[in-house]
Amino acid sequence: MSLVAEAFVSQIAAAEPWPENATLYQQLKGEQILLSDNAASLAVQAFLQMCNLPIKVVCRANAEYMSPSGKVPFIHVGNQVVSELGPIVQFVKAKGHSLSDGLDEVQKAEMKAYMELVNNMLLTAELYLQWCDEATVGEITHARYGSPYPWPLNHILAYQKQWEVKRKMKAIGWGNKTLDQVLEDVDQCCQALSQRLGTQPYFFNKQSDGDPDRNKTGRQILTPERPAPPRVSQAISLQMPHTPWSAACGTDEVLAIRK
Amino acid sequence: MGTVHARSLEPLPANGPDFGALGEEAEFVEVEPEAKQEILENKDVVVQHVHFDGLGRTKDDIIICEIGDVFKAKNLIEVMRKSHEAREKLLRLGIFRQVDVLIDTCQGDDALPNGLDVTFEVTELRRLTGSYNTMVGNNEGSMVLGLKLPNLLGRAEKVTFQFSYGTKETSYGLSFFKPQPGNFERNFSVNLYKVTGQFPWSSLRETDRGVSAEYSFPIWKTSHTVKWEGVWRELGCLSRTASFAVRKESGHSLKSSLSHAMVIDSRNSSILPRRGALLKVNQELAGYTGGDVSFIKEDFELQLNKQLVFDSVFSTSLWGGVLVPIGDKPSSIADRFYLGGPTSVRGFSMHSVGPQSEGDYLGGEAYWAGGLHLYTPLPFRPGQGGFGELFRTHFFLNAGNLCNLNYGEGPKAHIRKLAECIRWSYGAGIVLRLGNIARLELNYCVPMGVQKGDRDEFQMWFLLEGRSVLCT
Numbered sequence: 001m002s003l004v005a006e007a008f009v010s011q012i013a014a015a016e017p018w019p020e021n022a023t024l025y026q027q028l029k030g031e032q033i034l035l036s037d038n039a040a041s042l043a044v045q046a047f048l049q050m051c052n053l054p055i056k057v058v059c060r061a062n063a064e065y066m067s068p069s070g071k072v073p074f075i076h077v078g079n080q081v082v083s084e085l086g087p088i089v090q091f092v093k094a095k096g097h098s099l100s101d102g103l104d105e106v107q108k109a110e111m112k113a114y115m116e117l118v119n120n121m122l123l124t125a126e127l128y129l130q131w132c133d134e135a136t137v138g139e140i141t142h143a144r145y146g147s148p149y150p151w152p153l154n155h156i157l158a159y160q161k162q163w164e165v166k167r168k169m170k171a172i173g174w175g176n177k178t179l180d181q182v183l184e185d186v187d188q189c190c191q192a193l194s195q196r197l198g199t200q201p202y203f204f205n206k207q208s209d210g211d212p213d214r215n216k217t218g219r220q221i222l223t224p225e226r227p228a229p230p231r232v233s234q235a236i237s238l239q240m241p242h243t244p245w246s247a248a249c250g251t252d253e254v255l256a257i258r259k
Numbered sequence: 260m261g262t263v264h265a266r267s268l269e270p271l272p273a274n275g276p277d278f279g280a281l282g283e284e285a286e287f288v289e290v291e292p293e294a295k296q297e298i299l300e301n302k303d304v305v306v307q308h309v310h311f312d313g314l315g316r317t318k319d320d321i322i323i324c325e326i327g328d329v330f331k332a333k334n335l336i337e338v339m340r341k342s343h344e345a346r347e348k349l350l351r352l353g354i355f356r357q358v359d360v361l362i363d364t365c366q367g368d369d370a371l372p373n374g375l376d377v378t379f380e381v382t383e384l385r386r387l388t389g390s391y392n393t394m395v396g397n398n399e400g401s402m403v404l405g406l407k408l409p410n411l412l413g414r415a416e417k418v419t420f421q422f423s424y425g426t427k428e429t430s431y432g433l434s435f436f437k438p439q440p441g442n443f444e445r446n447f448s449v450n451l452y453k454v455t456g457q458f459p460w461s462s463l464r465e466t467d468r469g470v471s472a473e474y475s476f477p478i479w480k481t482s483h484t485v486k487w488e489g490v491w492r493e494l495g496c497l498s499r500t501a502s503f504a505v506r507k508e509s510g511h512s513l514k515s516s517l518s519h520a521m522v523i524d525s526r527n528s529s530i531l532p533r534r535g536a537l538l539k540v541n542q543e544l545a546g547y548t549g550g551d552v553s554f555i556k557e558d559f560e561l562q563l564n565k566q567l568v569f570d571s572v573f574s575t576s577l578w579g580g581v582l583v584p585i586g587d588k589p590s591s592i593a594d595r596f597y598l599g600g601p602t603s604v605r606g607f608s609m610h611s612v613g614p615q616s617e618g619d620y621l622g623g624e625a626y627w628a629g630g631l632h633l634y635t636p637l638p639f640r641p642g643q644g645g646f647g648e649l650f651r652t653h654f655f656l657n658a659g660n661l662c663n664l665n666y667g668e669g670p671k672a673h674i675r676k677l678a679e680c681i682r683w684s685y686g687a688g689i690v691l692r693l694g695n696i697a698r699l700e701l702n703y704c705v706p707m708g709v710q711k712g713d714r715d716e717f718q719m720w721f722l723l724e725g726r727s728v729l730c731t
Contacts, residue, residue, distance in 0.1 A: 062510030068499055076503060079617070150551045153491060153513045 016078055018095055023056045024048075025063045026073045031147045032061060036126040041073040043085050051097045061148035114196065121189040128174055128182050131165040306330050306338060307365045307374040313381040317354060318413035324441025325349055329377055338362060342377055349381065351443055353417060354410035357382045384409045394423075401425030414440055428455040428466075444477040460610045460714075462501035462619045463508075465593055466493040481523045487548065489515045492593055502617035508592045514552040516545035526564060531634065531651065531692050533572050537562040545594075546585055553585040554594060571635040572651075578603070579627040581664070595622030598661040598682075599713070603628045605657050606684030606706030611714035613661035627677060628659030634690065653690045653700065658683035658708075682708045 026041040027033040033041070041057075048055045055075065060066065067074040067083040074083030075091075082091045092098070100108060130141050145161060146154025169175050174182075309326055325348040332338040342360045349358050358381050365374030390405040401423050408418040417436045423429065430453050438446040453468045469490035476483055492512050496505060519542055526535030539560040546553025558580030565573050584590045597610035597620065604612065613623045634651040641647050660681050664673050688702030 060507075062507075065495065065510035066506050068496075079503070081503070081506065149511065150513050150549060153511060153551075156491070157511060 016095075018053050018097075019078055020054060021056070022054065022075060022077045023058050024073050024075050025058050025060055025066060027063050028059045028061055028148065032144055033059075034130055034141060034144060036123060036130060037064075037072045039123075039126065040071070040085060044073050044075070044088055047085065047089065047099075048092070050099055051092060053092065053097060114193070117189060117192065121185055124169075124172065124174060125182050125186045125189075127165055128169060128177070129179075131162050132169060132174075133179055137162065302335070302373060303333055304335055304338060304373045304375050305371055306332055306377055307369070307371060308376045310376065310378040311381065312378060313383065315383050316386075316413045317383060317410060317415075321352070321414045321440040322349075325352070326379070327441075335362075335375075338375060338377065346379070348443070349379070352410075352415045352438070354384055354415050355381045356384050386410075399425050399427045401428075414438075415443075430454045444482070445475065447474050448472070457497060458610070459497060460597075460608065460620045461592065461622070462497045462505050463592060464495045464497045466495075467491070468493075480525075481521050484520045484522075486518045486520075487516070488518065489513070489548075489550070492591075494591075494593060502619040504616035504621060505592065505619045512552050512591060512593075513550040514545050514594075515548045515550035516543050516552075517548060518543035526562075528695065530695055530698050531572075531690065532562075532564045532574075533566050534564050536564065551588075552591060552594065553588065554582055554590060555585060556580065556582045556594065558596070569635065571633060574632040574634065575630065576632075577627070577629045580625065582624040584624075590624055592622055595624060596626045596661060597622050598626050598628060598659050601700065601702075603657070604659040604682055604684060605655065605686060605702060606704040607682060607709075608714040612659070612682055612710075613713070614663055615712045623661040624663050625673065625677060626659065626661040628657070630655060630657045637689070649692045651690045651692070652687070653702070654687045655702075656683070656685045680708070680710050682706070682710065682713060684708075 024041070024044060027037060029038075045055065045057065063072050063074070064070065068081055069083045071084050074081055075088060077091070080091070082088050089098075100111065103111065129136055131137060141162075142155075142158040146158040149157060166175070306329055309329055311322060314322070326345045329338070329341045329345050332341045339362065342362060346358045346360050349355055358379060361378040361380065363376050363378070365371065365376050386408060388407045388409070390403075390407075392403045392405075394401050394403055402425070403421065403423045405422075406420040410416065411418055415438050418434070419436075420431070420433045422431045432450065432452040432454070434448060434450040434452075436446060436448040438444075450471045450473075451469075452471075453466070455464070455466045457464050467490050469488060471486055471488035473484055473486035475485075490513070492514060493510075494512075495509050521538075521540045523538045524535070526532035526537055537560065541556075541558050543554075543556040545556075558578070560576070560578045562574065562576040567573055580596050582590055582594060582596065597613075598604060599607035599612035600609035610622075611620050613626075614621045633654045635654075636643075637647060637650050637652055642650075658681055660677050662676050664676065684704055684706040686702050686704035688700055688704075691699040693699060
């Protein structure tokens with residue numbers, strides 16, 4: 001968000017308390033939502049839960065297009081609409097709730113760095129696997145993304161989105177990566193996170209803003225109720241049977257994947 | 260006998276052609292004036308041959324259908340009239356730039372004494388014509404390229420292509436048109452298009468990509484069109500401050516609909532008609548041929564014009580429409596009706612009447628609008644007979660209503676709902692007629708019956724055929 005927009009949002013946000021009817025919008029849970037969007041949505045839900053703010057989840061097929069930035073999830077609070085975890089954290093902070101107040105500057109910087117790592121590495125890997133791996137695209141992504149729409153719109157929209165994501169991958173240099181390279185990067189990222197977590201329950205001794213994101217992404221990849229891309233779950237389970245991070249996410253889930 | 264050239268619409272002089280005007284051909288005339296009249300009206304003639312000069316790619320069968328009637332003429336006046344009609348039909352095909360008619364006596368071995376030859380000298384249109392324009396307006400500049408291929412395969416088929424490349428949006432349209440040979444009013448066309456529209460009154464941006472196929476045919480005095488249309492619609496918010504009700508409508512939808520339109524038009528002109536009536540009825544059924552939008556939509560337009568004393572014209576008009584969604588999905592903002600503005604109820608901002616949310620107008624599922632107009636010549640008739648004839652004084656009374664219907668309530672409740680809280684306005688102004696395509700209006704208008712949420716304007720309007728420019 002630009003500085004001006006940030007200042008504007010905080011001004012407006014600070015004026016009113018958190019209402020009872022705040023709503024979070026995401027795509028249809030059962031048939032439509034994809035891995036990366038589900039992870040983002042769970043992260044926001046976890047964050048708001050950690051802040052003890054009530055939120056109602058509404059599933060709509062056109063949530064992605066309703067969002068002002070084009071990304072899910074977004075929240076509708078009062079007459080404000082804010083999308084994506086970063087701006088939502090800022091918005092909630094402007095209303096006076098924050099999980100990172102107890103951290104000093106060094107820790108905050110470290111937290112920001114780890115969040116960037118998760119975003120750049122894990123999120124991009126999720127997008128790569130969903131849209132650039134032909135097996136996953138054919139079996140899961142196309143069918144799910146276009147499911148609320150009639151023929152031929154379902155195919156047109158899925159191809160359009162795939163083309164957009166592939167263009168983005170090329171722009172950030174991931175266009176020529178193979179699947180194995182991507183999995184290796186994911187592996188390294190998980191190692192770094194495991195090292196940071198060590199044996200603690202939270203990344204920074206108590207709950208901080210970054211925890212929901214990492215927790216939920218981790219849980220997301222491992223949860224069997226969502227059809228996670230098979231190779232990712234294999235990679236994660238191979239690497240982290242005993243790392244503390246997997247303990248934080250719940251070993252039961254890991255064991256469930258490792259058949 | 261001299262040669263007769265029939266080039267234009269001028270009516271024949273009542274007592275035969277003026278041979279003095281034919282110049283050098285006059286010396287070939289040997290008959291007396293009384294006999295000339297006899298030739299024209301009493302003498303039977305037979306059209307033996309019809310020649311065509313200048314045909315290139317045009318096929319014969321389409322020409323033969325248009326000039327068939329010429330052979331049935333019995334005397335010279337009829338020959339001239341039928342040739343003139345044939346010339347009009349040929350020009351209507353849209354494949355000739357110019358058509359000239361020559362009527363001459365028949366020469367040659369098989370010539371009858373009263374035989375005539377009619378020759379049509381035609382110039383075909385070029386195979387490809389193009390146009391290039393730049394347009395600036397609405398904070399956007401665009402380059403518009405147009406291509407036309409008339410008479411593509413020789414039977415008056417026409418392909419047109421228009422492409423507009425702008426700083427904000429691109430749009431294009433490709434259309435193929437084919438008339439039935441011999442029956443130009445029966446025609447078939449296929450269109451492919453992408454158009455984008457911005458509607459600031461609803462904070463809505465709409466992009467439509469569609470394909471349509473339509474077939475037109477006349478029945479007695481009415482003209483009918485049956486059309487199938489498939490449109491992929493993409494709706495979005497025009498700004499961050501759009502209301503949530505409009506934001507909820509963002510996204511993609513596919514409409515596949517069958518529609519039928521009937522038009523009866525007996526007016527003498529479509530801009531400032533002096534007499535005649537217009538009736539347009541249109542119905543559309545969406546959802547049964549695919550897509551995810553389902554509704555049935557009816558709308559009509561009626562206009563009556565009557566000439567009064569002192570060169571004044573009294574005109575009444577009435578529009579109405581209803582949209583009934585089928586199934587449990589609510590209607591989409593892209594299908595609903597809008598009211599307000601200089602083309603429906605003057606005095607209210609463009610499409611700014613009726614249900615709204617946070618300043619964005621959402622349209623309604625039923626509406627009606629009507630108007631009473633009186634057009635008179637300018638007071639004291641300045642410029643009479645010349646430029647002043649293009650101006651008229653205009654007194655009007657407009658009324659209308661727009662609302663959403665709850666279809667569980669029944670028709671009586673609907674009629675009551677449409678009859679309460681009527682918006683209306685009255686005023687006067689000056690109208691300028693621009694050729695046969697547009698009118699420019701400058702009006703002073705007083706809006707009345709303004710309901711909470713409507714946006715009215717107590718101002719002067721310039722209206723240019725649906726595009727209005729606000730003044731002051």
